[in-house]
Each structure stands twice: as C-alpha cells, then as structure tokens.
Amino acid sequence: MTIPELVKDHLKTQFGERVRFDEPMSAHTTFKVGGPADAYVMAADKNELAALVRQLNKSNVPYLVMGKGSNLLVRDKGIRGVVISLTEGLKTIEQIERTPSAVLVRAMAGAKLAALCRYALQHNLSGMNFALGIPGSVGGAILMNAGASGGAMENVVAGIHILSPDGEIKSIERAALSWSYRGLSFTNDKGAEMDRFIILSGDCLLCPGDRRSLRDSARGIARKRWSAQPGRFPSAGCFFKNPEIGEPAGKLIEMSGLKGFRIGGAEVSEKHANFIINRGRASAGDILELSEKVRGIVYQKFGVKLAPEVKITGE
Numbered sequence: 001m002t003i004p005e006l007v008k009d010h011l012k013t014q015f016g017e018r019v020r021f022d023e024p025m026s027a028h029t030t031f032k033v034g035g036p037a038d039a040y041v042m043a044a045d046k047n048e049l050a051a052l053v054r055q056l057n058k059s060n061v062p063y064l065v066m067g068k069g070s071n072l073l074v075r076d077k078g079i080r081g082v083v084i085s086l087t088e089g090l091k092t093i094e095q096i097e098r099t100p101s102a103v104l105v106r107a108m109a110g111a112k113l114a115a116l117c118r119y120a121l122q123h124n125l126s127g128m129n130f131a132l133g134i135p136g137s138v139g140g141a142i143l144m145n146a147g148a149s150g151g152a153m154e155n156v157v158a159g160i161h162i163l164s165p166d167g168e169i170k171s172i173e174r175a176a177l178s179w180s181y182r183g184l185s186f187t188n189d190k191g192a193e194m195d196r197f198i199i200l201s202g203d204c205l206l207c208p209g210d211r212r213s214l215r216d217s218a219r220g221i222a223r224k225r226w227s228a229q230p231g232r233f234p235s236a237g238c239f240f241k242n243p244e245i246g247e248p249a250g251k252l253i254e255m256s257g258l259k260g261f262r263i264g265g266a267e268v269s270e271k272h273a274n275f276i277i278n279r280g281r282a283s284a285g286d287i288l289e290l291s292e293k294v295r296g297i298v299y300q301k302f303g304v305k306l307a308p309e310v311k312i313t314g315e
C-alpha cells in the first residue's frame, strides 16, 4: 500500500462514499480485467479535483485519471496510488457561443462521448457524428484523439481546459494543441512538453446542420460499426495502432492467420482481427501474452512492429 494512513484518512473525510479502497479495476474497464487500485476516488467537480491533485502531489502519492476505461488495460496486480474517476461528477454539456454559422459546445471531461454526440444531434449540429458508437468519455476521447468514420476529435476541438500538476486550471487554445494519431500533447509557457495534465473540458466547434441528413448519416454510421465490430465480448476496441504506411493492423493480423487465436481467456476476434476480446475469464496477463504473441508473429511475417493503441498500466 503506497498511500500513507494520513492521506487515507483525509480521503475518507473528504470523499466519504465517493472513495473506495482496494477497488478492483475490472469493474471499471471495458476489458473487464485489472487488479485493485489502492484507492478509487470519484471527483464531484473541478475544485474538488484541484484540491485532491494538490494534496496527492504534496504527499507524493501517484495518481491516474480515467474516463470510462474503454482504452485501458490494467495489469493483474492493480494500481498503486489513487485512480481518479471524472465520470460521476464532471458531466455538463452546454452551448457557450453561437453565430449563424458556428456553435461552440463545452463538454466536461467526464461526460460520455455518446452524450456529446446525442447533444449535437438533438440541437441539429454537425461535426460529432463520426464519434457515434465510440465508447468512453469526452476527456478520454480528447486525450486519445479518438476517431472513426473519417473524423477525429482534432477536427472539432477548438480549445481545452486542463488542470496542471500543481492544481492550477489553465485554458489551452487550439493553436497550442499538437495532435497525433490517437494522441495529444502540448507545451507549457516555457516550451516544455506538459505531462500529467488532466483534461477538464473541451470546447467543440460545431456547425448548424440539416436535421434529416444528420440523422440519416448517424444511422449509416451506427449500422456500419455494428456490422464490423465484435459487440458481444469485452474489449478495448482496436488493440494496436495502424502502421503509418501499408496495411492496417487488423489486416496484418488477419493475414498472419491469427483470427480466433487464443491464450487463456483472451482471443483475437474472429470478426475484427485488431480486437482482442475477453471470452469471459481472461486475466490481464492473458491479454498481454496474446498481444505479445501477435506482435511477434506479425513482425516475423511482415517486418512490421505493431504498437499498442490501448494504454497499459498498473503492476
């Protein structure tokens, strides 16, 4: 246990029922695997979050912020330190500016990405349909530059608010954001790359659109995803990033004859070879071993080193 008793007591007093100790991460990840986090805290709002981050930094307690756990693989011995969940508290989605041709929508990091897509559809705003069917939170989607159906978060995010490691809330303009394939980074005032920042909210620039065509395109996207992805078993979506050139990861895995290949309870999906699925009793160890095996075979056959898209964490 890395959390000093004093900090534990503080967490209990401060968060009451919103803190749990030795909380299994399998309950909070879409893979349904992962050992216990020393503490799991549900932040109610950004001020509480800022105070918590300051306290944890002061006490040298490590922390990890998470959204819906749909891109996280937590190892079997769990996470030392505090996992901070934003999805119970920071959920507001609101319009903050409107001109005849554009609408700026602010979504808090803990809101579901699906809720932001629904908000856009309900208000006849175009720009978010690409994200329909991507699970996860707005914060996770921004951090991961989530994308599908020809779109990605980088196309709509006009700015973000973050909490810096010293507990300060900062606004970051679009020009300072550096997007990459499934990633986001930015530098601070001194030109150093920021790490350990927490995304509090994102401002999405959307356009007034036609109700009917927005709904038609939404239906098309949902149908396509449904037919292409293995919905029945727990996963974290695509396990590997697509290589910069050449065939996508799923195609390389399929051409390696690995569809249906299993280790323990983990399996390369028959439906989509870049999905590793939990057949029911997989451990994180099974998933990691399978992913290493897949990487090795794809490298042997095609000389391509696949890199995980899924964030792997814990012990």
Ligand SMILES: Cc1cc2nc3c(=O)[nH]c(=O)nc-3n(C[C@H](O)[C@H](O)[C@H](O)COP(=O)(O)OP(=O)(O)OC[C@H]3O[C@@H](n4cnc5c(N)ncnc54)[C@H](O)[C@@H]3O)c2cc1C
Residues within 6 Å of the ligand: 030, 064, 065, 066, 067, 068, 069, 070, 071, 072, 086, 109, 133, 134, 135, 136, 137, 138, 139, 140, 141, 142, 143, 144, 145, 146, 147, 148, 197, 198, 199, 200, 229, 235, 236, 237, 238, 311
């Ligand atoms: C069935 C399925 C289909 C999927 N399809 C797609 C797809 O089509 N396209 C795609 O891009 N992804 C897809 N994914 C992956 C995943 O849904 C996205 O990456 C999603 O954006 C992750 O959001 P999350 O809230 O679940 O993040 P989490 O898994 O909770 O976290 C992911 C990473 O983001 C960090 N993080 C989360 N919130 C914050 C925050 N507020 N501030 C700072 N860091 C933060 C975490 O520390 C972690 O490193 C799919 C996943 C599944 C299970």
